[in-house]
Amino acid sequence: AQRPEDIQFVPLNQTESMNGRQVIEFYEDDQHIKKFLHIIRDSPVYPVVYDAKRRVMSLPPLINSEHSKISLDTRNILIEITATDLTKVNMTLNILVTMFSKYCNEPFTVEPVEVVYPDGKKFVYPELEQRLMATTGEYLNGIVGIEKSNDEISELLKKMSLEAEVQGDKINVKLPATRPDILQECDIAEDLAIAFGYNRIPRVQNNEATVAAPHPLNKLSDIVRREIALAGWTEALTLSLCSHDNNFAHLRRKDNGDEVVVLENPKSSENQICRTLLLPGLLKTVCENKRYALPLRVFEVSDVVLKNAAVERGAQNQRHACALYASNEARFEIVQGLLDEVMKSLNVVSVVEANKGVRYCLEEADIPTYLPGRGANVMLINEDGSSLELGTIGILHPEVLGNFDLKTPVSAFEINIEPFL
Amino acid sequence: MSEELKLTILKKLDSEGSIEDTTAAFKGVSEEVVLGALKSLESQEKVAYVTLTTEFWTIEAEGKDQLENGSYEARIFEAVPAGSQGIAIKDLEAKFGKVAKLGQGKCLANKWVKKDGDSLVRIADSIVDQVKAGLETVHATGTHPSKDTIKDLKRRKLIKANKTVSYAVSKGAQFSTELKKQATDLTMEMMQSGAWKSAEFKKFNFKSLGVNPNGGKLHPLMKVREEFRQVFFETGFEEMPTNNFVESSFWNFDALFVPQQHAARDLQDTFYLKDPAVASSLPDFWETVKDVHEKGGYGSIGYRYPWSEDEAKRLVLRTHTTAVSAHMLNKLAQGPYRPAKYFSIDRVYRNETVDATHLAEFHQVEGVIADKNMSLGSLIAFLDMFFKKMGMSDLRFKPTYNPYTEPSMEIFSYHEGLGKWLELGNSG
Numbered sequence: 001a002q003r004p005e006d007i008q009f010v011p012l013n014q015t016e017s018m019n020g021r022q023v024i025e026f027y028e029d030d031q032h033i034k035k036f037l038h039i040i041r042d043s044p045v046y047p048v049v050y051d052a053k054r055r056v057m058s059l060p061p062l063i064n065s066e067h068s069k070i071s072l073d074t075r076n077i078l079i080e081i082t083a084t085d086l087t088k089v090n091m092t093l094n095i096l097v098t099m100f101s102k103y104c105n106e107p108f109t110v111e112p113v114e115v116v117y118p119d120g121k122k123f124v125y126p127e128l129e130q131r132l133m134a135t136t137g138e139y140l141n142g143i144v145g146i147e148k149s150n151d152e153i154s155e156l157l158k159k160m161s162l163e164a165e166v167q168g169d170k171i172n173v174k175l176p177a178t179r180p181d182i183l184q185e186c187d188i189a190e191d192l193a194i195a196f197g198y199n200r201i202p203r204v205q206n207n208e209a210t211v212a213a214p215h216p217l218n219k220l221s222d223i224v225r226r227e228i229a230l231a232g233w234t235e236a237l238t239l240s241l242c243s244h245d246n247n248f249a250h251l252r253r254k255d256n257g258d259e260v261v262v263l264e265n266p267k268s269s270e271n272q273i274c275r276t277l278l279l280p281g282l283l284k285t286v287c288e289n290k291r292y293a294l295p296l297r298v299f300e301v302s303d304v305v306l307k308n309a310a311v312e313r314g315a316q317n318q319r320h321a322c323a324l325y326a327s328n329e330a331r332f333e334i335v336q337g338l339l340d341e342v343m344k345s346l347n348v349v350s351v352v353e354a355n356k357g358v359r360y361c362l363e364e365a366d367i368p369t370y371l372p373g374r375g376a377n378v379m380l381i382n383e384d385g386s387s388l389e390l391g392t393i394g395i396l397h398p399e400v401l402g403n404f405d406l407k408t409p410v411s412a413f414e415i416n417i418e419p420f421l
Numbered sequence: 422m423s424e425e426l427k428l429t430i431l432k433k434l435d436s437e438g439s440i441e442d443t444t445a446a447f448k449g450v451s452e453e454v455v456l457g458a459l460k461s462l463e464s465q466e467k468v469a470y471v472t473l474t475t476e477f478w479t480i481e482a483e484g485k486d487q488l489e490n491g492s493y494e495a496r497i498f499e500a501v502p503a504g505s506q507g508i509a510i511k512d513l514e515a516k517f518g519k520v521a522k523l524g525q526g527k528c529l530a531n532k533w534v535k536k537d538g539d540s541l542v543r544i545a546d547s548i549v550d551q552v553k554a555g556l557e558t559v560h561a562t563g564t565h566p567s568k569d570t571i572k573d574l575k576r577r578k579l580i581k582a583n584k585t586v587s588y589a590v591s592k593g594a595q596f597s598t599e600l601k602k603q604a605t606d607l608t609m610e611m612m613q614s615g616a617w618k619s620a621e622f623k624k625f626n627f628k629s630l631g632v633n634p635n636g637g638k639l640h641p642l643m644k645v646r647e648e649f650r651q652v653f654f655e656t657g658f659e660e661m662p663t664n665n666f667v668e669s670s671f672w673n674f675d676a677l678f679v680p681q682q683h684a685a686r687d688l689q690d691t692f693y694l695k696d697p698a699v700a701s702s703l704p705d706f707w708e709t710v711k712d713v714h715e716k717g718g719y720g721s722i723g724y725r726y727p728w729s730e731d732e733a734k735r736l737v738l739r740t741h742t743t744a745v746s747a748h749m750l751n752k753l754a755q756g757p758y759r760p761a762k763y764f765s766i767d768r769v770y771r772n773e774t775v776d777a778t779h780l781a782e783f784h785q786v787e788g789v790i791a792d793k794n795m796s797l798g799s800l801i802a803f804l805d806m807f808f809k810k811m812g813m814s815d816l817r818f819k820p821t822y823n824p825y826t827e828p829s830m831e832i833f834s835y836h837e838g839l840g841k842w843l844e845l846g847n848s849g
Binding site (some may be wrong): 085087088131142143144145146183184185186187189190193194198199201202203204205206207208209210211212213214215217218225228229230231232233234235236237239240241261262263264265266267268271274297303305307309311312313314315316317319 | 635636637639654656659660661662663664665666667668669682688692693694695697698699700703719720722723724725726736738760761762768773774775780781792793795796797798801805806817818828829
């Protein structure tokens with residue numbers, strides 16, 4: 001490695017000699033090479049390959065020199081790879097060398113090179129070791145689903161360029177250097193299957209019977225979805241990623257930093273965060289369907305994502321149900337009635353109609369998303385009297401409607417349905 | 422008013438037998454009103470009518486000019502004096518303006534004049550202004566006996582086509598001079614009063630669509646999901662709990678033997694989280710996973726690269742539901758052996774640029790079977806049965822590669838409509 005200023009050469013296909021820094025500048029606009037400049041650009045030293053006469057052969061990972069360019073008269077070629085991962089470097093070298101050697105004067109030969117590290121360690125490359133993998137006909141047949149003798153298997157593997165030696169029960173497979181992808185016995189089984197032909201394998205089912213079961217949360221969601229659809233609402237399926245504003249500013253809500261999962265590398269502002277409410281998605285749906293006759297009734301029963309430091313992955317989903325009513329008049333009582341029906345289907349009655357058992361009620365609250373005096377928390381009241389906030393219901397604040405480019409009043413509710421599990 | 426008109430039409434038919442031309446018979450009544458009355462009477466089968474359309478031509482503005490002052494070419498001809506001197510073209514242009522150019526062409530074409538240097542000279546002694554004559558006929562009669570003349574005048578935009586519509590009316594099968602009010606619907610009052618017995622019902626148009634019920638609807642994708650779910654239930658699958666979109670790289674990649682340098686783990690393809698950024702801990706067998714990646718194990722030589730705990734802790738939005746399958750298999754392994762089949766249909770995320778056929782989030786269908794003595798053959802047989810339940814038969818399989826399955830297969834089926842083999846999915 002040398003300081004960039006101390007490296008001087010004529011890059012491949014160029015005429016001017018440049019130093020390391022100039023090379024970087026020169027290739028800033030090059031379609032292919034500019035993608036790799038960042039790998040060494042800011043390093044105090046750049047890797048460089050010299051020949052015995054101290055002439056630059058290559059400036060990895062960017063470009064070789066004009067001097068060492070291959071021409072029609074070239075008789076001797078040095079294959080050299082510089083990388084940061086020894087395993088990958090060897091794999092690549094093995095494959096390049098083996099594929100290239102076909103064209104040598106004496107085909108399939110290569111002159112080894114000794115690499116000496118500054119600490120004195122010496123290695124001879126290419127390594128080209130032939131690996132051996134032991135397996136059995138029983139195993140291979142079992143994986144593929146055929147019944148071939150060891151000799152037949154050996155013949156099939158030969159078709160895949162895998163030399164196999166049968167020794168009684170065992171099959172010893174010699175793995176060429178060109179097959180670094182073979183990591184264990186199942187890889188050989190795949191090659192056997194390919195040699196045999198996937199579509200020729202006898203199709204015999206031998207699974208034991210098992211009992212089916214739906215996921216309880218999905219079963220619950222389906223009950224709620226059916227109830228809402230039967231009441232005349234249309235189901236929407238909206239995107240779970242949205243912009244920060246959609247979830248907060250546009251709904252007149254504040255972000256306290258503990259609620260929402262933020263993404264690192266979105267390609268657009270529409271993918272900044274994971275939604276914590278279904279409401280913005282449904283409002284966008286109504287906005288996109290303004291040309292249809294009123295009233296518009298849309299709903300969704302789907303997951304939102306909330307931060308949760310208590311779990312390993314730092315976040316968890318929560319299943320919400322949200323329904324919107326958009327019309328010439330807000331008609332709060334309509335979504336209220338729908339909520340009543342949904343609750344009834346979950347065996348929960350309003351406090352208006354019952355005073356014991358599991359009930360729910362609406363508690364008027366000052367919720368910025370809703371019109372003042374027309375917003376409430378939906379509370380679940382357990383048998384023991386304790387209460388749990390399920391969600392909210394109300395007539396949306398005109399500012400919120402404006403933020404979503406809506407011209408008609410909208411009333412809505414959104415609740416967490418997981419407590420009903 | 423239209424009731425009156427209808428009665429008038431009926432009475433006229435009664436007294437005269439037929440009406441030859443409604444325009445003549447009902448001067449002053451617009452054609453649409455007449456048509457309305459006729460249609461109504463026809464629906465009761467009281468009359469039958471035939472539409473008569475006549476075309477007539479009117480003179481356009483430019484035509485009027487040429488009608489009064491002669492055609493352009495005639496005017497040019499008149500302006501050219503007799504004799505070999507003729508008149509200079511530029512003098513003509515000065516006198517007539519743009520008409521000069523328009524007229525000259527025709528004049529030369531008709532061989533009324535010829536060019537002589539810069540001048541026009543008469544060839545013919547006298548001419549007949551055909552165009553003006555044609556226009557006069559059209560003006561007088563609204564048409565012209567010669568079709569070619571009409572075509573020519575129309576092409577030169579001197580005349581315009583107009584249509585008049587009229588009707589010839591005759592008696593219908595149910596003709597009578599009475600106009601009874603027809604009932605359009607059966608009502609409760611009619612039933613109570615018995616009026617339905619003597620009511621005449623308007624003929625119903627069965628070639629129509631009914632009223633849209635406008636009820637609730639379930640989402641089409643959810644309906645497809647339901648169908649898949651049914652097939653899974655029919656074949657004994659348990660639904661996996663997939664209600665966690667956030668996953669650690671460990672479960673999404675490392676535990677599935679996806680090396681940390683794999684292209685799929687690039688920033689361009691996976692959504693990494695900024696907050697929270699890393700998992701608080703890794704499961705207790707994480708060191709086993711590290712060893713297999715670094716050195717191998719369980720019969721494998723491993724990937725032999727330095728494995729990073731920090732990289733495994735990075736949180737992502739899951740790129741496949743296989744992450745959940747990994748959790749389930751891990752849990753299954755904790756208990757005594759039992760065969761198991763798991764499935765899921767849920768959202769996954771890829772950090773793609775959105776276009777007409779790609780979204781950043783979409784749904785995946787996944788199934789896992791854990792059983793003894795399973796082979797590629799039994800997997801293929803299972804897939805045959807599974808897809809047949811959805812109407813897709815004749816499956817073919819092609820080798821492919823997944824870091825976590827070996828052997829792996831791509832599943833294809835022949836699509837009759839598109840006439841080609843389509844990839845249905847991936848397995849292994």
